[in-house]
Amino acid sequence: MSALALPVVRGRQVWAWARIAFCAVMLALVLAPLLWTVFLSFRTNIDLLRQAPLDLRGPYTLDNYAELLRNQTLFRWFFNSLVVSTVTVAGVLTLSSLAGYAFGRLEFPGRNWLYLIVLAGLAIPDQSVILTRHQIFSDLHWHNTYRALILPGLSAPLGVFLMTEAFRAIPRAQDDAARLDRANAIATFWHVLLPQTVPALASLGIYTFLLSWNDYWWPLISATRPSMYTLTEGMAAAQSNYVEVLGKGVLMAEAVVAGLPVLIVYILFQKHIVNAVTGMVKL
Amino acid sequence: MRRRALLGGLAGLSLAGCAPKDPRPAITVQRIFGDCRAHVPKGGAPTQNLNGECEIITGLLDRFEAENPDIRLNVNAVAWPGYDQLSAQIAADDAPDLVTMHMAVIPDYQIHGLLTPLDAGLKAQGVTPDQFTPVARRAVTMDGEVYGLPFDAWTQLFHINMNLFARAGLVRGGEPVLPRNAAELLDQARRFRAATGKPYLVQSSVNERAAFARNLYTYLLSAHEVIFPDPHHIRLNTPRAREVVGLFKRIHDERLTTRDLDYVAATTAFINGEGGVYIVGTWMIGNFDNEAAQAGRPLYRGYRVKPYPALFGDPVLPAFVDGHAWVMPKRRRTPEQERAAFRLLKFLSVHEGDWTRSGHLTSMAAVVGDPVYQAQPHRRDLMAITSYGQGLPTDVQRQFAIQAMLSEELAAAITGIKPIDRALTDAERRINDMLTNLS
Numbered sequence: 001m002s003a004l005a006l007p008v009v010r011g012r013q014v015w016a017w018a019r020i021a022f023c024a025v026m027l028a029l030v031l032a033p034l035l036w037t038v039f040l041s042f043r044t045n046i047d048l049l050r051q052a053p054l055d056l057r058g059p060y061t062l063d064n065y066a067e068l069l070r071n072q073t074l075f076r077w078f079f080n081s082l083v084v085s086t087v088t089v090a091g092v093l094t095l096s097s098l099a100g101y102a103f104g105r106l107e108f109p110g111r112n113w114l115y116l117i118v119l120a121g122l123a124i125p126d127q128s129v130i131l132t133r134h135q136i137f138s139d140l141h142w143h144n145t146y147r148a149l150i151l152p153g154l155s156a157p158l159g160v161f162l163m164t165e166a167f168r169a170i171p172r173a174q175d176d177a178a179r180l181d182r183a184n185a186i187a188t189f190w191h192v193l194l195p196q197t198v199p200a201l202a203s204l205g206i207y208t209f210l211l212s213w214n215d216y217w218w219p220l221i222s223a224t225r226p227s228m229y230t231l232t233e234g235m236a237a238a239q240s241n242y243v244e245v246l247g248k249g250v251l252m253a254e255a256v257v258a259g260l261p262v263l264i265v266y267i268l269f270q271k272h273i274v275n276a277v278t279g280m281v282k283l
Numbered sequence: 284m285r286r287r288a289l290l291g292g293l294a295g296l297s298l299a300g301c302a303p304k305d306p307r308p309a310i311t312v313q314r315i316f317g318d319c320r321a322h323v324p325k326g327g328a329p330t331q332n333l334n335g336e337c338e339i340i341t342g343l344l345d346r347f348e349a350e351n352p353d354i355r356l357n358v359n360a361v362a363w364p365g366y367d368q369l370s371a372q373i374a375a376d377d378a379p380d381l382v383t384m385h386m387a388v389i390p391d392y393q394i395h396g397l398l399t400p401l402d403a404g405l406k407a408q409g410v411t412p413d414q415f416t417p418v419a420r421r422a423v424t425m426d427g428e429v430y431g432l433p434f435d436a437w438t439q440l441f442h443i444n445m446n447l448f449a450r451a452g453l454v455r456g457g458e459p460v461l462p463r464n465a466a467e468l469l470d471q472a473r474r475f476r477a478a479t480g481k482p483y484l485v486q487s488s489v490n491e492r493a494a495f496a497r498n499l500y501t502y503l504l505s506a507h508e509v510i511f512p513d514p515h516h517i518r519l520n521t522p523r524a525r526e527v528v529g530l531f532k533r534i535h536d537e538r539l540t541t542r543d544l545d546y547v548a549a550t551t552a553f554i555n556g557e558g559g560v561y562i563v564g565t566w567m568i569g570n571f572d573n574e575a576a577q578a579g580r581p582l583y584r585g586y587r588v589k590p591y592p593a594l595f596g597d598p599v600l601p602a603f604v605d606g607h608a609w610v611m612p613k614r615r616r617t618p619e620q621e622r623a624a625f626r627l628l629k630f631l632s633v634h635e636g637d638w639t640r641s642g643h644l645t646s647m648a649a650v651v652g653d654p655v656y657q658a659q660p661h662r663r664d665l666m667a668i669t670s671y672g673q674g675l676p677t678d679v680q681r682q683f684a685i686q687a688m689l690s691e692e693l694a695a696a697i698t699g700i701k702p703i704d705r706a707l708t709d710a711e712r713r714i715n716d717m718l719t720n721l722s
Contacts, residue, residue, distance in 0.1 A: 047556060050580075070321035138375035221371035226359055236362035238318035247317075248547075 034259075041065070048085035049246040063252035073226060074254075077234030080223075082261070083146060084230060085212040088153040093201055096156055100163025100197075101189045105175060117163070121157035126217075134221060141206045148222045149230065153212050159204050166200035167193060202272030209265055230256050302517075308619035309355040312377035313369065316340050318360045338611045343637060347630045354623040364683070369612070373397055378612035384431060386422035386606045389676055393430045394680060399611040404621065407449045408629035417512045418604050419646035425677050431608030432628045433646035435445065435638055436669055438604045441592070442553065442561040444531070446585035451478040453557070461592040465530050468594060472539040475559050484540035485535050485558035487549035487637055488694060494562065494691035495531070496686040501591050502527045502671040505601035514678040515718040520707040526595065528707065532697045540709040556581025563667075568642035572660050586659050590668055597658050602667065604672030607644055612643035646668050680721055688713050693715040 040048060041062040068074055101116045103110070134143075142148040170193055178188040181254060194201075219230040229237060234256050239247065266273070319337040322330045325345050330339040330539055348356045359379060361368050368389065372378045373392075384392070392398050412420050412429050419433035432558065443459045453460040462468035472483035487494055499519075503510055506523050534540050541549065542557055553561035554574055560568075568588055575586035591601045602721055609628060616624070636650045644665060650656050675682055689710050696706035 050549060067321045069562070070316070073318070073345050134374060135373060138377075143375050143377060217712075220362070221367055224359065224361075224375075224377065225357075226370050233362070238361050239362065 025121045036233060037255050037259075041249060041256050043249055045247055045249045059177075061249075064249040067250050067256075068253050068257060073229075073234065074231075074238075076227060076255075077229045077231045078257075080146075080149075080228060081213055081231040084153075084219075084270060085209050085261075086147045087146070087150050088212040089205050091150065092155040092159050093205055096159030096163045097194060097197065097201065097278065099160045100165075100167050101193065103160065103164040104167030104195065105189075105193065111269060115229050118157050118160050121155065122161070124260060130218070130221075143222050144225045144228045146228075149219060149240045151227070152218060153208070153215070156204075156208065159208065162200055162204050163197065166197040172195050199272055202269055206265060206269055210262060213262060287301055288435050290351055296351050305355055307355045307526050308623045309357060309619060310381070310620055310623045311357040311359060311371075311379040312344065312360055312627065313359040313365065313382045314340060315361060315363045315383050315401040315482050319517070323576060334642070336566070337642045339641055340636055343631070343634050346634075347362075347627055350630075351623075351626065356627070358638050366391075366683075367535065373612055376614065378614045378673065380614075380616065380620065381611055381627060383434070383607055384610045385432065385606050385683070386419070386433070389423060389431050389610060390425065390677050390682075391680050392610070392612070393425050394678075397613055398430045399434060401611060401625075402429050404611075404625040405429065405432065405440070405628060405632075408625050410629055410632050414632070414648055416646050416648050416651065418669065418672050419608075419672055422606060422674045422677065423608050424665070431610045432632055434606050434609055434631060435641075435643035436646045436672065437565045437643050438602050438668055438672055439494065439501070439562055439591070440562050440568075440665070441589045442567065443587045443589060444553065444556060444561075444565060444585060446561055446581065447475070447479050447556065447559045448479065449585070451475040452601060453559075453708070458487050459587055461589060461590065462594060464594065464596065465526075465594045468530070469533065469537070469539070472534065476539060479559070480558075481558055482540050483537065483559045484534060485544070485549050485553045485561040486539075486540050487544055487546040487563070488544040489543055489548075491546065491694065492687040492690050494690065496689040498531065498604040499524060499527055499563065499689070499693060500675070501601045502595060502597075504603055505593065505597040505599050506595060507598060511514070511676050511679045514676070514680070515715070515721070517711060517718070518710045519689070519714075520704065523595070525703055526705055528696050528703045530594070530691060531641060531693075532703065534625065537672045554582065556582075561686070565642045567643055568661060569640070587664070589664055599673075600667075602668045602672035603642075604668065604674050606674075627680045681717060681719070684717060685714050689715075 012226070039056075040054075041064055043054065044059070044061050044063060045053065047059070103111060108206075126163070130256050137148050174192055176190055178192045183191065214232060215230070216232045216236070220235045220236075223229055223233060226234070226237070235251075235258060238254075239251065294454055306620055316464070317337040319329070319332075319335065319341055322329070322332070323338050323341045323345075326349060329342065331709075332338050341582065345720070346355065348354075364385065366385070369378070369382055369392075402412070410432070412424065415423070415433050416436065420429075422432055422675060423429050423647035427532070441461065445454060446460060448454050448459050449469075453471060460471070462471050474574065475481070475483040500510065503521075506522060508518075508523055510517060510519075522573060541552055544552060548565065549561065550563070552558060554571070571582060571586050572586070573586060574582040576581050577583060587709050593600055611624060611628075630635060632647065635645060635647045636653060636656050639656060640652065640659065644652055644657060646669070651666060656662060657666065679685075692706040692710035692713070695701040696703045701709070
């Protein structure tokens with residue numbers, strides 16, 4: 001090895017180690033609060049109240065999880081969240097991919113104006129329409145129903161934008177090829193183009209699921225009967241006034257349980273997430 | 284086989300749909316205080332935290348249900364403080380029949396005609412306003428009508444670590460020695476710090492939306508200062524206000540208090556013996572008593588709680604008092620539902636003494652003299668507050684928002700972010716801006 005090459009190799013090694021160290025630090029920063037939450041969920045409330053900082057040697061307990069299991073309504077709230085999130089994801093994926101296909105591939109009068117109007121929805125914060133929305137659902141007597149919890153989530157301008165861009169990124173030649181094979185617009189959408197947007201669909205689905213699963217404000221004011229609470233709302237309602245002092249262990253156990261579906265979604269779809277993110281970077 | 288099962292299921296469902304309607308009047312109670320059903324079995328005693336707010340109210344409502352089988356009771360536990368949900372329910376014409384409400388919040392709803400006056404209904408059940416303590420009666424009475432059944436009175440107090448006080452020589456005849464003026468407070472705090480190496484005061488000062496405002500209200504009310512000259516204005520930049528804020532700033536500057544703690548950290552610090560006096564509300568008494576009963580703990584046999592000491596030579600003793608009440612939002616009800624709701628109010632007024640086990644003070648005059656109530660820990664020290672404590676005027680709206688804005692500005696003054704004058708002027712301007720723009 002020449003004298004000139006040695007510093008270059010060393011430089012590369014240093015750079016590689018620096019990158020690993022940087023990633024390790026970032027990983028630790030992300031993982032620390034999650035692990036701390038899990039750790040706290042296995043400690044008794046009295047320990048959490050008395051000890052600061054906490055002793056890692058224990059004692060540990062399953063009491064907080066046992067208390068969760070005794071709370072039957074928690075399962076109802078979990079089920080509600082699951083229904084609302086799953087149906088919302090299905091609805092958003094269907095509507096956004098159809099709209100994205102229309103905006104991205106089809107020619108029709110007023111397309112650009114319509115697309116602009118949809119995109120303008122991105123600039124309107126949820127808070128500014130909440131009163132009107134609440135009034136509409138009141139007039140329809142839809143509060144405390146799944147309809148009320150699901151419908152607002154289906155309006156997803158970001159989803160339409162993402163899917164439009166995903167459809168636009170597919171070469172036009174594929175439409176022509178499909179047309180030569182006598183495929184109509186629906187067949188082209190379903191058999192040729194939609195399968196190529198799976199990474200975008202995956203990222204949109206995960207994003208929508210997270211948004212819906214973690215939503216608090218709309219369920220808070222629309223679902224006012226405990227049987228219709230979602231998990232976020234139910235957990236907040238179940239907290240005693242001073243839970244942050246007196247019931248921290250149970251609170252942490254609830255946080256762990258509430259976070260599990262999100263974790264499962266990530267584990268199941270991580271390949272698609274990576275593809276979606278790298279795909280979007282390429283766009 | 285599968286078809287038969289399906290038909291059977293459908294038949295079952297349709298029969299369930301034909302089940303006779305429950306003829307009992309149904310009422311819905313909406314409350315805060317959390318959900319503790321996991322350790323409060325229906326009809327049984329709580330398996331833990333006997334004197335917790337959630338445990339007591341759950342037990343009381345269970346008992347009402349058991350004693351009144353002719354009424355169907357639905358209970359909504361909502362996230363604290365519950366006003367977003369209530370406002371949304373009122374807008375959707377789906378308000379509950381009875382709701383827990385902080386007394387200071389009642390005007391927000393009463394002024395807009397959203398609450399039912401309770402006088403006649405309560406009177407029919409034998410509950411009259413003269414049964415309430417004076418401070419509670421004032422707080423729930425607007426335009427000559429009663430809009431809430433008082434359920435308790437709460438106030439901030441001096442929670443004292445007697446073990447540390449003893450080390451600082453601040454215990455005489457088994458009683459804590461509390462200051463009689465501002466100079467004495469500073470002197471005792473310095474002595475305390477020198478003897479124990481710990482700050483005299485434990486305070487929650489980070490993300491704190493109320494404590495500083497309550498401190499100020501306490502010492503303004505005891506001086507008969509008019510905080511709200513009219514329903515749309517607050518007056519804060521007064522010599523007394525500057526004096527009170529100046530005292531707390533001095534305590535902060537001389538490190539005679541804990542710094543940069545939020546509510547949880549401050550509570551943990553007090554329990555772990557990190558300071559002499561924790562200024563927090565009545566609701567923590569039960570928990571600190573539990574700590575005082577545990578051998579080896581810093582508070583073991585060393586916990587007392589006292590009202591704020593008079594520091595400025597005022598004509599009345601200092602105590603700013605608020606409380607929880609039960610209100611009845613306006614909505615269509617059958618006469619049977621209305622009677623059922625008032626029966627529940629009567630039940631709650633009779634059992635208000637049980638609720639005070641949580642640490643809250645009573646709002647019922649008869650309970651003040653009740654030996655069972657007096658026998659509860661520390662009640663003899665605190666009972667008088669129910670007669671001399673003062674609330675805020677009932678014609679001023681948005682007291683929660685006012686408290687938050689004021690506390691923010693006071694925190695800025697005490698920690699040195701703003702000069703005291705400017706913080707008080709800013710607080711006045713922000714609050715008046717809000718009050719003058721209310722409909």
